[in-house]
Amino acid sequence: MSVATVRGVVVSEWTKVWSVPSTLWTLLLTVAVSVGFGRFVAGALSGPDVQGPADPLFAAFYSLTFGQLAIVVFGALVVGGEYSAGTIRASLSAVPRRGLFYTGKLLAATGIAVVVSVVTVFVTFFVTQSALGVNGVTLSDEGVPAAVAGACLYLTLITLFATGVAAMLRNPTLTLGILLPIFFLGAQGVGNVPGLKSFAQYLPDQAGSLIMHLAGPQDDPRWARDYGPWTGVGILALWAIAALVGGYLVMRRRDA
Amino acid sequence: MIEVENLSKRYGDKVAVDGLSFAVKPGQVTGFLGPNGAGKSTTMRMIMGLDRPGGGRATIGGRSYRDLREPLRRVGALLDAAGLHKRRSAYNHLLWLAQTNRIPKTRVREVLRLVGLEDAARQRAGGFSLGMAGRLGIAAALLGDPPVLLLDEPVNGLDPEGVLWIRTLLNDLAAEGRTVLVSSHLMSETALTAQHLIVIGRGRLIADTSVREFVRSAAPSHVRVRTPEPERLRDVLAAAGFPVKQASDGALEVYEAEADKVGELAAAHGVPVYESAVRTASLEEAFMRLTGEDVEYRGGGR
Numbered sequence: 001m002s003v004a005t006v007r008g009v010v011v012s013e014w015t016k017v018w019s020v021p022s023t024l025w026t027l028l029l030t031v032a033v034s035v036g037f038g039r040f041v042a043g044a045l046s047g048p049d050v051q052g053p054a055d056p057l058f059a060a061f062y063s064l065t066f067g068q069l070a071i072v073v074f075g076a077l078v079v080g081g082e083y084s085a086g087t088i089r090a091s092l093s094a095v096p097r098r099g100l101f102y103t104g105k106l107l108a109a110t111g112i113a114v115v116v117s118v119v120t121v122f123v124t125f126f127v128t129q130s131a132l133g134v135n136g137v138t139l140s141d142e143g144v145p146a147a148v149a150g151a152c153l154y155l156t157l158i159t160l161f162a163t164g165v166a167a168m169l170r171n172p173t174l175t176l177g178i179l180l181p182i183f184f185l186g187a188q189g190v191g192n193v194p195g196l197k198s199f200a201q202y203l204p205d206q207a208g209s210l211i212m213h214l215a216g217p218q219d220d221p222r223w224a225r226d227y228g229p230w231t232g233v234g235i236l237a238l239w240a241i242a243a244l245v246g247g248y249l250v251m252r253r254r255d256a
Numbered sequence: 257m258i259e260v261e262n263l264s265k266r267y268g269d270k271v272a273v274d275g276l277s278f279a280v281k282p283g284q285v286t287g288f289l290g291p292n293g294a295g296k297s298t299t300m301r302m303i304m305g306l307d308r309p310g311g312g313r314a315t316i317g318g319r320s321y322r323d324l325r326e327p328l329r330r331v332g333a334l335l336d337a338a339g340l341h342k343r344r345s346a347y348n349h350l351l352w353l354a355q356t357n358r359i360p361k362t363r364v365r366e367v368l369r370l371v372g373l374e375d376a377a378r379q380r381a382g383g384f385s386l387g388m389a390g391r392l393g394i395a396a397a398l399l400g401d402p403p404v405l406l407l408d409e410p411v412n413g414l415d416p417e418g419v420l421w422i423r424t425l426l427n428d429l430a431a432e433g434r435t436v437l438v439s440s441h442l443m444s445e446t447a448l449t450a451q452h453l454i455v456i457g458r459g460r461l462i463a464d465t466s467v468r469e470f471v472r473s474a475a476p477s478h479v480r481v482r483t484p485e486p487e488r489l490r491d492v493l494a495a496a497g498f499p500v501k502q503a504s505d506g507a508l509e510v511y512e513a514e515a516d517k518v519g520e521l522a523a524a525h526g527v528p529v530y531e532s533a534v535r536t537a538s539l540e541e542a543f544m545r546l547t548g549e550d551v552e553y554r555g556g557g558r
């Protein structure tokens with residue numbers, strides 16, 4: 001695989017993304033939902049009689065649990081959309097080496113996910129913190145840099161996890177039918193139900209989102225885990241890698 | 257040059273392609289014929305490296321498709337499903353295809369002009385008529401100016417003008433020395449386009465021959481004779497060794513004979529002949545006779 005060959009595939013994958021409204025919308029929605037919802041939560045937490053949130057980053061990062069749903073849709077469409085639109089055969093005719101094709105897709109998806117994640121996290125952070133005024137934190141406060149970097153990492157990894165699952169299932173609708181409810185319910189605290197917790201804390205979103213809580217009080221039972229925040233990111237990364245490898249094996253073996 | 261050697265494929269219990277071998281030569285249009293479900297599309301997908309063969313192999317210029325670098329420059333294909341994203345414009349569809357194989361953007365404009373879609377370039381493919389989608393598919397196949405073309409039922413859904421356009425285009429491409437394989441389940445259409453034929457049924461090879469040879473061997477022509485004394489003429493002809501059948505209107509159909517010989521025999525025995533004509537079986541008849549035992553799905557009862 002020469003660099004030029006890989007570059008051609010990555011560029012074509014980027015063209016596929018911007019030339020279809022649905023994928024562009026998922027990216028715009030990721031930013032818009034996170035920022036908009038974050039601003040709303042921050043506003044509710046910064047009235048005159050409000051004490052100020054116990055976790056000043058909550059406003060920023062609770063909203064990401066909604067924004068993530070949009071970027072997860074993007075992740076599922078990157079590979080899965082080829083199966084639902086029927087373009088997979090044209091794609092594999094143009095790039096018959098499955099490893100090259102998959103690599104090109106993942107490079108493009110990762111690049112886009114990183115950029116959108118960073119923009120989303122930073123804009124959400126600054127908008128929410130300025131709305132919180134004196135109760136807000138700055139990037140130099142303790143725990144904040146790691147939480148912000150972790151949030152970017154979280155969004156990117158959860159997107160790639162969705163990409164891998166969709167590559168395994170070869171069906172974006174089925175993928176989203178499974179992932180979106182899990183991520184949505186997880187964000188609403190279902191993972192904290194006593195009987196579920198010992199297992200649910202290892203789910204990709206539950207593990208990866210722990211790092212966003214670094215700036216708040218560390219004794220909050222909702223965030224109690226059997227592992228630390230960076231281990232949590234590691235667990236999410238393992239989920240993403242497992243899904244991507246699974247997706248590759250399916251792509252390599254199955255007929256198009 | 258496309259070479260298929262002992263190619264097989266099964267889906268579950270269903271054998272789609274069964275030990276198929278043939279070669280497609282450059283410089284002529286080769287028709288790939290078979291009734292519905294014969295395995296044409298499956299064979300083409302295996303040549304394209306999309307489906308993994310259960311056995312055997314398919315090569316293009318001696319190499320398997322997956323080993324071709326920048327394959328769009330070597331092989332152009334139109335597969336049975338359109339394979340277009342409904343919301344993507346024709347131009348952008350060709351653009352991403354071109355980018356995968358480092359084909360310049362100017363070529364995208366060129367093929368759009370070639371297929372007559374330059375005015376629809378910015379329209380979404382979802383709004384295209386069958387004919388326009390077909391033209392876009394042809395544009396995609398021609399993008400890399402490939403020496404080998406593989407088209408699965410390209411005339412499907414085209415109006416007579418479109419059919420004529422494809423026929424002319426394919427013959428021009430073959431005349432330039434390219435290898436052109438076109439599948440169809442219509443013999444009559446294929447005979448007008450192709451010079452060579454590969455006929456399959458139930459995944460097996462039935463014939464690999466020139467169009468002319470195919471027609472002659474599959475359904476020989478016969479001489480049709482109208483006479484007031486059919487019994488007598490029939491005996492005369494039978495005695496001379498010609499197979500004879502009587503048609504429902506009483507006329508005789510004489511096989512393996514030339515009209516001159518039939519006339520001479522009738523005159524020699526004093527049998528009056530009102531009418532004598534050479535009948536050539538239609539291509540569709542020839543095709544159906546050949547694949548008769550291999551038609552998988554018949555209309556009505558079996």
Ligand SMILES: Nc1ncnc2c1ncn2[C@@H]1O[C@H](COP(=O)(O)OP(=O)(O)OP(=O)(O)O)[C@@H](O)[C@H]1O
Nearest residue numbers: 267270272290291292293294295296297298299441
């Ligand atoms: N992906 C698949 N899964 C299961 N069976 C399949 C698959 N593809 C093809 N078949 C079966 O294999 C056989 C050959 O199908 P194929 O599409 O290759 O035929 P064809 O000659 O192209 O027919 P048509 O003229 O209808 O296009 C059929 O019986 C079909 O049902």
Ligand SMILES: [Mg+2]
Nearest residue numbers: 296297298336
């Ligand atoms: Mg077919």
